[in-house]
Amino acid sequence: MLEKLGPEKLRRHCDPHIFSFSSTEEIEPLSGIIGQERALEALRLGLSLKAPKSRHNVYVAGEPGLGKTSAVTQFLEEISQNQPVPPDICYVHNFLTPHMPRYLLLPPGKGRELKEDMDRFLEFLERELPRVMESEEMRARARRERELLEARREALFRELEAKARSLGFAVQRTPFGINTIPLKPDGSPYSHEEFQALPEEEKSAILRKQTELQDLVRETFQRLGELEESWQAQQKKLTQEAVRFLIEPRLSQLQAKYAGIPRVSEFLNAVLQDIVANAENLVAGKAKPQLPIPLPEPDRFLRYRVNLLVDRSGMKGAPVVVEENASYINLFGTIERRVQFGIVTTDFTQIRPGALHRANGGYLVLSALNVLRFPLSWDALKIALKSGEIRVEDPAQMLGYASTEGLRPEPIPLQVKVILIGPLWLYYLLYFYDEDFRKLFTIRADFDTEMPWTEEAAWAIARFIRARSLENPG
Template identity: 45%
Template sequence: MSGNIWELKPENLRAECDLSLLPFETTLDLEPLKYKVVAQDRAQRALEFGLRIKDPEYNIFVAGPPHSRKTETIKDYVSELASQEPSPPDYVYVHNFKEPERPRALVLPTGRGRSLKNDMEELIANLRVHVPEVFESEDYSNRREALVRQFTQARNAILQELDAKATQEGFILNISQTGLMLFPGKDGKPLSEEELKALSEEERESLRQRSNILHEEMNEAIHKIRRMEKEFQEAEKKLDQDMALAAVGPYFEELLEKYRDQPQVVEYLKEVETDILKNIDDLKKKPGTPSPFPFPIPEPSFTQYQVNVFVDNSETKGAPVILENNPNYANLFGGVERRAQFGALVTDFTLIRPGSLHRANGGYLILNVMDLLRWFFSYEALKRCLKERVIKIEDLAEQLGFIATRTLQPQPIPLEIKVILIGDPYLYQLLYIYDEDFGKLFKIKAHFDWEMKRTPEHLQEFSSLVATYCKEENLLPVHKTGMARLIEHAQELAGHQEKLTLRLKEILDIVKEANFWARTNTHQVIFNTDVEQAIKEKTYRSDLPEEKLQQFIDEGMLFIETTGSVVGQINGLSIYALGDHVFGRPSRITATYSLGKEGVVAIDREAQMAGNIHNKGVLILSGFLRSRFAQDKPLTLTASLTFEQSYGLVEGDSASVAELLALLSALADVPIKQSIAVTGSVSQRGEVQPIGGVNWKIEGFYKVCKARGLDGTQGVIIPKANVQDLMLKKEVVQAVKEGKFHVWAVGTVDEALELLTGLPAGKRLPDGTWEPDTVNYKVDQTLRRLMETARELMREEKGEGKG
């Protein structure tokens, strides 16, 4: 039977881009895209809503396929929106004079954090110069000498009075560095031991009593002198503070006036002033004063008066947009660094470092969800921050118990941020189902499409995107013929005549490579020939496995027939996906049968070399046989199917039509043309259903036939529903035009059966039988014969049993 009614015309095999749809000569005539978003209306509306709603629970998950430029698109889109928003405040950490282990966080208007740091550095520098001058002044020396003189005179008066009384009572007062002592004496000299022994008992008793009275008075004098010393020290300290205040006061008054609108800063400055007056001795000595010791003595560092500008937004235009490519715990949440000092690790508030979350506070943080999930603690800590709305700087090692020493506990910073996660739709589903917090915190899903319809508007956006990319990357402009070839390549990647892929990264990579070949060919613009060369070169770099497989077929190592007819054997078509390269190749499928009751058996399934979808397809074959041929008799056969020379997993149901046709050929004992390959899945009713990768499969069989020599009889049968998916290479289309190759589209198994056998498939007659001399009739007769044989065997077994 002629197959012309199912054969496709060359114009059905590929959709070519009409140059009239491209109203420009080169991409220089096009306006660049503002947001670099092409045909993503759903995702764009979700982004606009998610970015504008100011709610901490409405963070965004951007889901989409790989190579769709999601990250670049999101960053550009968010940056444009963020530029219109106000810049967030600065955050600084300062010393906490009340609790040194808990540094204080101050919030300052944008740009004033660095100003405060400079002011404090200038303050300390001035004080280190001017305070020593005050304490070296004549006024200070006179006032201090007056205090010393007053104290010395009062102390001397007390000692003189005590000495006179001691002399009167016959004692000598000895004043030394160790204290005061009384000795019995006469004429200003202490009594010797012999003189003391010579005294009478009454004289000794009198001496003892006078000694006790004098010791009491001496102790009272000592207490009085100590009180005077304490009063002198307090007076001296007050003098120092008064003098220091006179030197420090003007500087602080100036700062207090400058920051009067910042209550936190005013409170901090007053604490600094109090602490400086309390520790004024550190400022008395001029910096760089030589030490009397042979080794240097550490000078006061005044670290406690420094300002750690934690987040500086002085140069941030609008809200910050941070893309963190390595979201480990330290990069995301910051930490407290340590430095080695005298063999130990020490730290202070100036070593507190921010993370991406701090730098993005008040704006937007963009993360790749796969990168984030690689760091479990980062993901959990991020959720905790979003729930508590504060950022805590915690030492991860301390949390895990690796560090026993105490460290700083900086004051948490309020968090106001929009987090944008970018990842695969499958990851979104997993997180939404298995993480109860995820759905509460990421309520906006911006789903990127993977393809777009070929409309004039979308073609214009596509062309403008290419124009923008060429301008940004300093590439040659693309000629309209080159753009037409890029559009066709986008259709090839989409696998559809009316759709273009949105895996834009692959398209733009081709543009960059075509720019190289255009410059190599000394072109001023990128023509279609340059784009074609870029596509071919890219394919050539990756198709070594395909070439080796073709060599196996050419050398006869893999058995593939492209001529003649064979019973129970057919060329199915398989897809090999190798990541950077996908191609199709024919596979020999064979079918045999025998009397039995196991039905259709797939050898690949029995060998556990088949996937679930393939196994389902085999079970559908059994359903088809029962539905069509077992209405008036039971099936009494065991049929086996297999992919010959298959050494890997067989998956998918796109070969189920081929398997069924091979089985029907074996049952009907009708040979199948080996010059035709078949692809498609089948239903229990015999409908040929669409499959994926149809272009790769056709081109794969074409290459084998071309290597063997095209004779005009070869071709491929595909499902009718896949016609719109055809974007075959121009070489294949040209071969069809010349009648050297064919593509047929069928809707039922019977149509494919007639093409492959040249015989009518046959229709069921009203009495349930089939039209004579048809394939279905022959199959039905074989199955009926198997049934009769089975009955005869059963009768013989019963007869032998009775005998």
Template identity: 45%
Template sequence: MVKELEARQLRYTCDPSSFAFKSTADLDPLDRIIGQERAIEALKLGLGIKDAKNRYNIYVAGDPGTGKMSAVERFLSKASAEEPQPPDLCYVHNFDNAYSPHCLELPAGRGCQLRSELEQLVKRLKREIPSVFESDEFKGRSKKTVERFAQKRTALLEDMEKQSRELGFSLQRTPIGINTLPLDDSGEPLSQEDYAALPDEQQGAIRNRQVEVQALIQERLQDVARLDEERESEIKELAKEAVLFMIEPHFGTLKNGYEGLEKVLDFLDSLKKDIVENLDVFRNGGTQARKPPMP
């Protein structure tokens, strides 16, 4: 039978006085999903499966508002409370392959500790490493190295000048290279007119000696370039030695706190090595950022 209803009759209302509680905060949360007893049993079964390789997952689906998320979180919280506390997993830079970070496993809580200690260490090194390069000892040793190589460089160039004169040429340095000037019997440069007036045989002899001089110049300039490389390499090694001496105690103290965690110790050794190999990043107080790897 069809019956006409008033608007107020279309809304269901409950009398609050019929409830035995003042607030829903006084109620214990449901341990089930309403109308989904089988789902609860399946959830309990899934959580009870122990697999060392973690090959199983639980998939939960349902209409919005049915309480599935709250129920799953509640079951997971209860289950995890009965399990051993999981370790901290920390992903750190791989200095051999930036696209493949290392995963460090530490006891619970030690991951945050490691991060904090590394942050403090880097801040400290940004302050202390620049002071190494400003120290009197480092400047003094660097100066002696530069002076020693400068003497070798001067000796090479003087020898080049001497041998060139023995072959009858003087050398003239220009912004774009070294010119070879043939000399007359008095040791003065030949003018173009005087050279042109020489017999062909004598001109040919001068040209042959000029080839020797140019080969000598090329050889000596290569020697000078090698000397410059050796000087820079020696100064770089000097800087590494000085910085390593300064940072070694800091890393030693840090490593003492992670004895038995071999992967952490290996990472700290790699970090120390990378710092020593990239001192320019720290020279100006760490203001020079390292470029990220190209994709």
């Protein structure tokens, strides 16, 4: 026989006698998650699967209001504590291909050390380089080389003059070259009228000798050019030797400090070679004429600096990054630009990181609905996961539109687990209509809306209340 139930029978009552406390202040707060063992097991499985590229990512499905994001973040922060801290990420100038800055990966904290080491080295260089280049010893050596050059030039001219006199000519040096003047038997020059009055045969003989002399003049000028080139090469060699003697000990110390990181060693070696090759320009940039309108002075040592993109100093465990606004720039970073007097410029120090850079080596948590509001972000994220690389690109280039020629930073190796959080219906929509999603998000963790009513569950809820009261004491 059917019995009508009253309202008091349609709700479950918790028997307070199962609790041995009078206030939640007396119990330990809950550090875990209530009633989502199955979801956590699936999440743990997805995070444990390793692949050469980030293939086994996780979609966390469930109704709104279940606390999925906070639960997943708490779980990730707990498991990440026992995992290694990923490397620092830096960008430096590429001396071979300037528009493609090179990345450096260094042990945690070493990126900041390298940046500070290079800043100190450049302060030393800015202070000491002019002193060495303008030293009395360098000037004396330059004077000696210049005097030697002038002596050799004079010897060549005297040789030319002797050959010219043997041919019956005098040579006259002018700012525009050398004039050849025919001489009479007594050694005095012919006037124009006297030369024209000569018999044709004699004039022809003089002109033939003049042609021969012109060949000697050209040969002399060629030898003078070779002397000048040799002098310039010698001056450059002296400068390079002095600069190398100045900076090599400093850079050798850094080479020893970062010996286990090949890319840093390559960078330091390139810095040494570039400074030695461009020392005169680095010093010359110091003294410039005053302009009516003062312009900001460019950093002459910019290409030797280090752009520290991600600093892991003091970090414990793998990073857990929650990105609530998954725009393209927020995910992949950007290359900022400067505008000075209408001119747009940029360089490797203007590269800025995105959430993928910060999460590299760890975990990135995204809202599925949010990331899909940015189609460019979604497509670029799938490309990054498939290729195993983070590329910092202009969004216009990503879309295939023409853009101004700029930097194309070297892609950084990517090793990350992406956790997408969203409703179940969206998972099925993506699963059936997006082939890349099927391949990249191979694990689904379902958050339940129900849990068994047990005494253990009641205690867990009490401890959960205690934990929340500690988080929000007001």
